[in-house]
Amino acid sequence: MDIFDTMKKTKSKEVLFFDEPKVGLKAILAINNTTLGPALCSCKLYCYKSNDEAIDDALKIAKYNTYRSALSRRDIGGGSIILLGDPEKVKSEQYFRALGVFIDKLKGKVFVVSESGVTDEDLLDLQRETEFVLGLPEIYEGSGDRATKTAKGVLWGMKAAAKEKFGDMSLKDLRISVRGVGYVGKQLVKELLNEGASVTITDKVYDKIKEVQDLYPSIKVVKPNELYKEKCDIFAPCAFDNSITSEEAKEMQCSIIAGSTNCAISDKKALKILTDKGILVLPGYLINSGDVIQVSNELDGYSIEKTNSELKSIYYRTLNILQKAKEEKRFISDIAIEEAENYIKEISYIKSLR
Numbered sequence: 001m002d003i004f005d006t007m008k009k010t011k012s013k014e015v016l017f018f019d020e021p022k023v024g025l026k027a028i029l030a031i032n033n034t035t036l037g038p039a040l041c042s043c044k045l046y047c048y049k050s051n052d053e054a055i056d057d058a059l060k061i062a063k064y065n066t067y068r069s070a071l072s073r074r075d076i077g078g079g080s081i082i083l084l085g086d087p088e089k090v091k092s093e094q095y096f097r098a099l100g101v102f103i104d105k106l107k108g109k110v111f112v113v114s115e116s117g118v119t120d121e122d123l124l125d126l127q128r129e130t131e132f133v134l135g136l137p138e139i140y141e142g143s144g145d146r147a148t149k150t151a152k153g154v155l156w157g158m159k160a161a162a163k164e165k166f167g168d169m170s171l172k173d174l175r176i177s178v179r180g181v182g183y184v185g186k187q188l189v190k191e192l193l194n195e196g197a198s199v200t201i202t203d204k205v206y207d208k209i210k211e212v213q214d215l216y217p218s219i220k221v222v223k224p225n226e227l228y229k230e231k232c233d234i235f236a237p238c239a240f241d242n243s244i245t246s247e248e249a250k251e252m253q254c255s256i257i258a259g260s261t262n263c264a265i266s267d268k269k270a271l272k273i274l275t276d277k278g279i280l281v282l283p284g285y286l287i288n289s290g291d292v293i294q295v296s297n298e299l300d301g302y303s304i305e306k307t308n309s310e311l312k313s314i315y316y317r318t319l320n321i322l323q324k325a326k327e328e329k330r331f332i333s334d335i336a337i338e339e340a341e342n343y344i345k346e347i348s349y350i351k352s353l354r
Contacts, residue, residue: 003055010063015055018102023094026084027102028055031110032062032077035348039079039110040065040134040292043099045117047086058082060241061115064262068289070340071317074296079110087117093125100129108132113146113295134295143302149290151187153314154260155195157287158234160318161256161280164326166233169315172196175232177254179203179224180239181212184260184288188238189216202227203239228252237264237284249273258282263333271331283333286321287314 007015010032018027031039042061048054058080066078083090083099103112103126113135114123120137127133127140136142155171163169176192177200178185185203189212192199200220203209209221222230228248235252236259237243243261244252249270257264257274262284265271274281293310297303321339325332 006056006059010059012059012062015059018099020098023092023098024085024090025095025098027099028058028082028084029079029102029110030055030058030062030082031079032059032066033344034077034079034109035344035351036069036074037076038108038132039077040069040295041079041081041110041112042115043081043083043112043118043123044115045083045085045087045090045122048082048084051084054082054084061262064285065292066344067285067337067340068292069296070343071286071336072289072292072296072313073343074289074292076111076292076296076299080115081110081112083117091122096122096125097129100126103132104130106132111295113291134298135291143294143298143304143307146291146294147183147187149294149307149311150184150260150288151191151290152308152311153290153293154184154188154236154238154258154284154287155191156311156315157282157318158236158256158258160287160315160322161234161258161282163319164322165255165280170195171234173198174234175200176234176236177201177227177230177232178236178238179227179243179259180237180261181208182238185236185238186212186215188236188260189219193218200227200230200232234258237261242266244270244274246270246273249277252277252279254279256280256282258287260284260288262288271333275331280322281332282318282322283336286332286336287318289314 012032014031016029061080069076111132111134135146138144159169174197176197181201181203202222202224204224231253234256235254238260241263244264245266246269294307297307321335325335
């Protein structure tokens with residue numbers, strides 16, 4: 001891959017590589033944009049097939065984090081940290097403390113939050129070497145569990161889509177299919193059931209299904225390769241990016257696609273198929289920013305009441321973008337990206353006045 005070409009496509013500004021052989025640390029830090037403030041970097045530990053795949057993922061995640069911050073009008077930018085390796089083999093206190101040393105050298109240019117493969121315990125090790133960590137448990141003076149706020153944000157996005165599609169923001173009695181019941185997906189199921197929705201789930205990991213099924217016996221479970229065929233009102237992708245292929249798009253029987261996955265559609269072809277079928281396709285980065293709202297509030301002194309109130313802004317923002325996309329007959333994702341980039345330009349101008 002041509003890393004500079006990929007950086008240009010994702011509009012990323014910097015890519016840093018950290019290598020500390022004595023502790024087995026190999027890290028990629030991508031900084032997409034810091035116009036709004038320091039880059040919020042989700043830290044993910046995963047065993048990639050190649051370094052190119054890892055770099056590509058780092059740049060894409062950093063881009064999505066920029067969109068999430070800008071759309072939420074946060075004073076924080078977008079970045080990502082990718083750690084290469086098997087989480088079962090490479091983790092140690094020294095591993096994350098070494099990463100903390102590297103992060104601290106950036107002197108507040110980036111803040112770190114946990115992502116797939118990285119736990120609160122790992123961040124506590126990292127925090128021993130740097131103060132630039134967000135989203136820790138409340139007992140350690142952080143804002144606590146981020147999955148709940150992410151799920152609540154997605155819920156507000158679904159309500160906006162329901163209002164646009166059905167004329168009513170209520171999710172009561174709607175049939176909602178959730179693909180992926182990890183941390184966020186499990187919380188989303190809880191929120192949906194509280195709203196009175198009928199929920200169907202699937203996941204590639206049986207233990208995750210079993211955990212959710214034990215908590216909520218009323219839910220329906222189907223095989224991973226069959227959920228997209230289920231007739232439903234809302235399909236919620238909460239697993240990996242690019243999970244909906246063109247072939248799946250042809251068979252989907254839903255009215256709305258809205259979940260926590262940043263970008264659930266594999267390509268523009270699949271997106272066109274879904275749009276032509278009259279399906280509202282909400283990009284995840286438009287509605288999954290509940291955790292961004294939460295951790296960015298830590299910078300000014302965290303308040304759960306303030307955060308819960310601000311989560312409602314996702315509803316109004318999403319509704320406005322849906323209406324604009326309808327009026328201009330454009331993809332919702334294109335409108336959302338345009339809104340994010342325009343906001344960054346506007347704030348860049350304001351900051352130039354200093």
